[in-house]
Amino acid sequence: MISEVFITCAVTGGGDAPRQKNVPVTPEQIADSAIEAARAGAAAVHLHVRDLTTQEGSLDPALWRSVVQRIRQSDVNPVLNLTTGEGCGIVVGGPEAPLPLATGTWMASLRERLVHIEELRPEICTLDCGSKSSKGNVEGVMVNTVGMLRAMAARCKEIGVKPELEVFDTGHVVLANDLVKEGLVDGVPLYQLCMGTGNGAPPDVSTLMAMVNLLPPDAVYSAFSVGPMQLPYAALSPLVGANIRVGLEDNLYLSRGRLATNSELVRRAVEILERMGVRVMSPDQMRDKLKLKVHA
Template sequence: MNWDVFITCAVTGSGGTVSKSDRVPVTPKQIAEASIEAAKAGAAVAHIHVRNPETGAPSRDPALYREVVARVRDSGVDVVLNLTAGMGGDLVLGSAEQPLPFNPKQTDMVGATERLVHIDELLPEICTLDCGTMNFAEADYVMTNTPGMLRAMAARIQASGVKPEIEVFDTGHLVLAKQLVKEGLIDDPVMIQLCMGIPYGAPDDPSTLMALVNNVPAGWTYSAFSIGRNQLPYVAMAALAGGNVRVGLEDNLFLSKGVLASNGQLVERAASILSAMNVNILKPQDVREKLKLRKRW
């Protein structure tokens, strides 16, 4: 059991959720406002993707990140910023029978340096590092993160002084995370996110979660979340398993059956669950101290 828990809010993500809820933030102004709303509701960390403001499609345009970060920092609201570094690893095969050439409209594969341009410039306190390659339930799409790419990215993140949040989608990703730490590419205290219930990664049943938790090295800080209807039950599950929690519209659009949520409402519900369990909810400064983060402004 973790009695001192911080809440992360993943405010928009990169999935095709914009057409399913008008509450998913799209523009930099909306994404910044969602992050501020989440912070005011009790989230210590805002996990941020950006989207094309006109289409809602996922983007890695540094100018969009620049505007979001500036708006949050200028607001005076204290929140730890966690920018994704996951974009630029999207591989879509041509088809099952003709995998080559790759689908040119949907494939977005770039090198380690380009994937981290916005991290190097904006120096958030945290950025993500997706620790492995994985099939999603999306036909010919592969989330692609080779060991070589991850080593190069980890080294650049380390040099920048930004704390990587290692995203673990399956058991082998945790093995690779341990190897990166062993090689000195990730500094203590190590921070990981257990991403559960995402097809075709680790299922979100308690046995699989605890199999991962039982293999997390002593001294590492971890959060855990699930998607869809299991997001809110996982608030309690994660704390009971000794971890921290994540909610937000990246992973779940609903507050209850048929009731669309905002990011702030999901954070408020998470805080209510934790408070009812007599858990202390950590503030941004508590998280900085716990993870030895470097505040940038």
């Protein structure tokens, strides 16, 4: 068990267009929700942006610029953790004719996936360490080749942005470990154990511990589960040495039938942790722990 943790709030995902009104979509909504989450106790905010017409995930630099500037000009100073996970999906044509690829395929270049990171220089950006079949679209696949991941990690190292190594199964941990061994990640490696995602690692404790046991001894890591296991994971994570992630990207509800806001999920996580005697870290304490480079 660890006695202090940082909380990351995953404000809005980049997957299917939101069907619930509590999910922020516009740059103003996303930024304001992130600011509220930071005031509630989140040391870091993990961000996606959404296309204003389709509401799907986007890599538009103007949207990113609007969100990040609004947060940086606020009275809070959370660690900014921006996704690089858009533009890595293919949809095959089906079992009888996989090719040509179907509508919905979006494979972006290295430059496109990192354009907002290059410009805005957050302290952290995510790096999805592997490929995974989609649950929502039975012919869809999240595709992250070893070559792409090496190139992305190398560029993040060059510009001084720490990658958060997102792992969705045990094999992803092995791949992430290889990036660390190859010297593509500076300093203390940071992992995110993503549990309960479609066709990824299930959220049971045995699977979680299998992933924890594969991590390097000096790793700092967080764990979360999607859906109703999100808040139980706020209690479980410190017991296995992990930091916390909550937020509407992973779970829409505060309790059965009760839609949440990001700040409410953070406050509930803070309450759980304080009742366990676990101290919640500030953004600057998180920065110090991870030796993050502040660019702005």
